[in-house]
Amino acid sequence: MDIASLNENFGIPGVLVFEEHGELTRTVITTPSASASIYLQGGHVAEWQPAGTAPVLFTSGNSAYKKGKAIRGGIPVIFPWFGDRHDGQPGPAHGFARTEEWEFGFAALAGDDLHMSLLLTPNETSRKLGFDHFRVVFHLVIGRELHLKLSVVSDAETPLVYEEAFHTYFAVGDVRETSVTGLHNVEYLDKRDGGAQKTQVDDPLVLTRDTDRVYLDTQSTCVIDDKGNKRKIKVAKTNSSTTIVWNPWTELTAKMADMEPGGWEGMICIESANAADASITLAHGEIHHMGCVISVDLD
Numbered sequence: 001m002d003i004a005s006l007n008e009n010f011g012i013p014g015v016l017v018f019e020e021h022g023e024l025t026r027t028v029i030t031t032p033s034a035s036a037s038i039y040l041q042g043g044h045v046a047e048w049q050p051a052g053t054a055p056v057l058f059t060s061g062n063s064a065y066k067k068g069k070a071i072r073g074g075i076p077v078i079f080p081w082f083g084d085r086h087d088g089q090p091g092p093a094h095g096f097a098r099t100e101e102w103e104f105g106f107a108a109l110a111g112d113d114l115h116m117s118l119l120l121t122p123n124e125t126s127r128k129l130g131f132d133h134f135r136v137v138f139h140l141v142i143g144r145e146l147h148l149k150l151s152v153v154s155d156a157e158t159p160l161v162y163e164e165a166f167h168t169y170f171a172v173g174d175v176r177e178t179s180v181t182g183l184h185n186v187e188y189l190d191k192r193d194g195g196a197q198k199t200q201v202d203d204p205l206v207l208t209r210d211t212d213r214v215y216l217d218t219q220s221t222c223v224i225d226d227k228g229n230k231r232k233i234k235v236a237k238t239n240s241s242t243t244i245v246w247n248p249w250t251e252l253t254a255k256m257a258d259m260e261p262g263g264w265e266g267m268i269c270i271e272s273a274n275a276a277d278a279s280i281t282l283a284h285g286e287i288h289h290m291g292c293v294i295s296v297d298l299d
């Protein structure tokens with residue numbers, strides 16, 4: 001659907017407007033409680049800023065807004081596998097959902113909150129990768145809080161096995177002065193140490209180097225104490241058993257064309273997922289909902 005048709009069918013004057021940005025189509029949202037931008041490619045929430053506080057999501061100034069290239073930052077929607085594909089078949093890192101075009105479903109204003117949905121269905125890309133007969137609906141409520149729900153339905157005769165994640169990049173004043181609670185005593189796979197399984201002893205967690213950890217069997221709410229912005233960001237999730245913590249730090253950032261050299265200092269990924277030992281299996285007609293509510297409390 002072209003921009004004019006999107007605005008005619010779904011636009012809300014002064015609240016929700018579709019526009020081109022780079023090679024991509026996005027919707028820009030402005031309400032009394034928050035502003036946001038969401039790209040149809042990937043159903044990708046790139047920005048969310050509740051009234052009265054700094055942007056909550058980190059987006060790299062070097063991000064490419066090109067077809068088929070994931071935006072660096074915001075909330076990449078990861079489906080149907082997390083990280084490298086694990087079944088010996090070829091496929092892009094973190095699956096295809098974040099680089100495919102999603103269909104805009106609906107948008108409606110309820111008070112100061114904007115409700116909207118996006119839909120991903122099988123296409124030539126997914127079928128080539130062996131994924132057909134599924135539907136993914138991404139429901140969002142954008143306001144003083146950000147409510148996310150990813151609903152996956154299987155229409156296949158054989159079981160659908162998948163991983164999923166909200167790969168959320170949070171903006172922080174300085175990651176070195178930021179701490180995270182909610183993961184104490186949780187087992188994790190340390191991808192910076194050959195995937196060794198360890199226990200989270202330090203509480204709160206403070207990152208001091210490049211960090212890539214997959215926390216297992218945890219449904220906990222994480223709280224990011226973003227001292228640099230004098231706020232706490234709460235990440236409450238439902239039907240999610242995995243939490244990933246990631247920061248590329250200096251050396252890895254230097255190798256990423258879509259990251260600015262010091263970009264790592266202003267971000268931390270706290271990702272709500274079902275991955276590693278927590279993949280989801282759906283029989284024909286079954287549905288699964290993974291949710292996440294992000295909220296901000298000023299100090």
Ligand code: TA6
Nearest residue numbers: 070083093094212244246269271
């Ligand atoms: O969530 C952490 C991670 O899996 C890291 O291993 C790193 O690869 C990161 O995702 C970013 O992946 P991307 O494909 O977006 O560069």
